[in-house]
Amino acid sequence: MTPAISSQHLSKTYKFKGGSVQALDDVSFDIPEGETYGLIGRNGAGKTTFLRITGTLLMPTSGTALVLGFDIRTEEREIRKRIAMVPQESRPLYFATTEQLIDGYLEMRGMERTETRRRRNDVIDELGLGDVRRRLVSRLSGGQRRRVMVAMVLASDAEFLFLDEPTTGLDPIARREVWAAIGHATRDRRTVLLTTHYLDEAEALSAHLALLEAGRLRVEGSPESIRARVQLPYRVTLDSSWSAEELASYGTVAPLVNGHLLFTREKEAREIVQAALKRGSQVALSPVTLEDIFLQLVGRPLDEETEAQVEET
Numbered sequence: 659m660t661p662a663i664s665s666q667h668l669s670k671t672y673k674f675k676g677g678s679v680q681a682l683d684d685v686s687f688d689i690p691e692g693e694t695y696g697l698i699g700r701n702g703a704g705k706t707t708f709l710r711i712t713g714t715l716l717m718p719t720s721g722t723a724l725v726l727g728f729d730i731r732t733e734e735r736e737i738r739k740r741i742a743m744v745p746q747e748s749r750p751l752y753f754a755t756t757e758q759l760i761d762g763y764l765e766m767r768g769m770e771r772t773e774t775r776r777r778r779n780d781v782i783d784e785l786g787l788g789d790v791r792r793r794l795v796s797r798l799s800g801g802q803r804r805r806v807m808v809a810m811v812l813a814s815d816a817e818f819l820f821l822d823e824p825t826t827g828l829d830p831i832a833r834r835e836v837w838a839a840i841g842h843a844t845r846d847r848r849t850v851l852l853t854t855h856y857l858d859e860a861e862a863l864s865a866h867l868a869l870l871e872a873g874r875l876r877v878e879g880s881p882e883s884i885r886a887r888v889q890l891p892y893r894v895t896l897d898s899s900w901s902a903e904e905l906a907s908y909g910t911v912a913p914l915v916n917g918h919l920l921f922t923r924e925k926e927a928r929e930i931v932q933a934a935l936k937r938g939s940q941v942a943l944s945p946v947t948l949e950d951i952f953l954q955l956v957g958r959p960l961d962e963e964t965e966a967q968v969e970e971t
């Protein structure tokens with residue numbers, strides 16, 4: 659089966675007055691067809707750059723990618739017909755209603771009028787947008803607006819949807835409503851490439867994930883296979899009756915507000931839990947979360963903000 663995306667040594671360097679940034683550095687991996695794929699990484703990791711290149715909005719500096727079997731450098735027309743993208747922080751036209759926005763998008767893509775109406779009505783029903791169909795999109799809440807944007811690309815005949823951080827900045831309830839909307843694409847067996855810096859979101863929605871860090875591909879695969887690669891697969895939280903020095907021999911220790919977080923192996927996990935119970939201190943043991951794996955791999959949490967690194971040339 660042709661992968662939805664086959665990224666082949668993709669690199670991108672942005673050059674500007676006074677410096678340059680390598681946003682992607684020799685990135686190679688495949689995205690399977692017919693599933694939701696999560697591209698994760700903190701701000702500045704290169705996620706949007708990857709989407710813009712594979713969405714044929716931007717040329718790579720070197721390397722290439724095949725999207726649905728077509729080369730991004732030479733066959734962008736073939737690709738554009740088959741994909742639909744919701745860019746990061748995109749804001750729909752302010753003077754349009756939900757219906758007008760979806761209709762306008764579909765007509766722009768060349769869909770004829772009866773088909774446009776039919777698909778628009780179907781998607782409004784499916785996503786439960788009936789009560790906002792004649793309201794101005796500018797008056798909707800952030801969550802409703804993002805759902806309308808997802809509805810717009812879902813209503814299209816694109817077989818491959820690109821969603822760049824569709825839930826960033828939304829409250830937890832609105833995020834889950836957008837997740838439900840994205841779920842409809844999977845039911846249609848369409849491919850979705852989703853970027854996010856929320857690991858719970860990536861894990862809830864995607865069959866496979868790739869983690870970018872500073873333009874490099876750090877890990878890739880199913881959540882289970884990513885978990886299996888971790889050296890210290892257990893997390894133990896302990897209260898402040900322990901010192902970091904005492905815990906250091908058991909694994910890797912990180913500070914918490916009221917104690918410590920220890921990453922460790924199974925044998926050491928058992929030992930420390932027993933010792934803690936004997937001491938009468940608070941202890942909790944669980945398998946590592948994806949967030950922990952990220953912390954182990956890159957040493958900082960995923961949602962931590964960092965300044966873009968500018969290299970002098």
Ligand SMILES: Nc1ncnc2c1ncn2[C@@H]1O[C@H](COP(=O)(O)OP(=O)(O)O)[C@@H](O)[C@H]1O
Binds near residue numbers: 672699967
């Ligand atoms: N047009 C641009 N010009 C210069 N640098 C850019 C441009 N777009 C992105 N960058 C830089 O490239 C890096 C990757 O950015 P981006 O792909 O937007 O990451 P993400 O979407 O993961 O936050 C960052 O360091 C960013 O500052």
Ligand SMILES: [Mg+2]
Binds near residue numbers: 705706746822823
């Ligand atoms: Mg981005």
